Amino acid sequence: MKPKQRFWQWFEANEAGIHEMVVSILRPKVDIQEVNQLPTWKNLHRQLARVHPGLLFQFGYAVPTVLEFLVSAGGIFKLAHCTKELVAQAPSLPRWKFVAFRQPLEMFEQASIGILIDGTERNVSFGEIKATLGQPNHNRFDVNLYVPYFDKAKQ
Numbered sequence: 001m002k003p004k005q006r007f008w009q010w011f012e013a014n015e016a017g018i019h020e021m022v023v024s025i026l027r028p029k030v031d032i033q034e035v036n037q038l039p040t041w042k043n044l045h046r047q048l049a050r051v052h053p054g055l056l057f058q059f060g061y062a063v064p065t066v067l068e069f070l071v072s073a074g075g076i077f078k079l080a081h082c083t084k085e086l087v088a089q090a091p092s093l094p095r096w097k098f099v100a101f102r103q104p105l106e107m108f109e110q111a112s113i114g115i116l117i118d119g120t121e122r123n124v125s126f127g128e129i130k131a132t133l134g135q136p137n138h139n140r141f142d143v144n145l146y147v148p149y150f151d152k153a154k155q
Helices: 003-013 015-025 032-037 039-051 077-088 106-110
Strands: 056-063 066-072 096-100 112-117 120-125 130-133 143-146
Touching: 003 015, 003 039, 003 077, 015 039, 015 066, 032 039, 039 056, 066 077, 077 096
Parallel strands: 066 096
Antiparallel strands: 056 066, 112 120, 130 143
C-alpha cells in the first residue's frame, strides 16, 4: 500500500479520536505546549511525515459542524504536487473538509494598496488580485498577477 493510501486508512480508523482532539484544541486559551504532547497529535504528525516529512497540517472549522483539515507544503514548491495528491485521495467523511494549502487570511484579503493604472490611482484589495505560477524552468518560475482595472492592451 502506498504512503498516501496508508495515511487515509489510518485517518479513517482513528477519525473519532482525531475529531475529539481537534474540537478540544480549538477552544480558546489552549496551551500549544500541551497540544504538542497529546498522543493523538504526535501520532497524526508521525503518520503525515510518512507521506512526506515536509508536509504540515492545521485545523479549523469549515462550518460549525464540520472540521477543516488543511495540509500544506510549508511554502516548498516541490511539495505542492504531493499536497494536492494527498488531499485528492482523502476519503469522504461527513464531519471533515480536507483542503490543500493555506488559504489567504480574511484580513489580508481586505487590505488594499493604491496602484497607478492608466494615470489613475486605483485602490485594489489583495483579495481582488489573483496569482498563478508558471511551470518551473531552470529552478525558476513565473508569477502572473491578475489585477482588476489593468488592461494590457492599453500599454
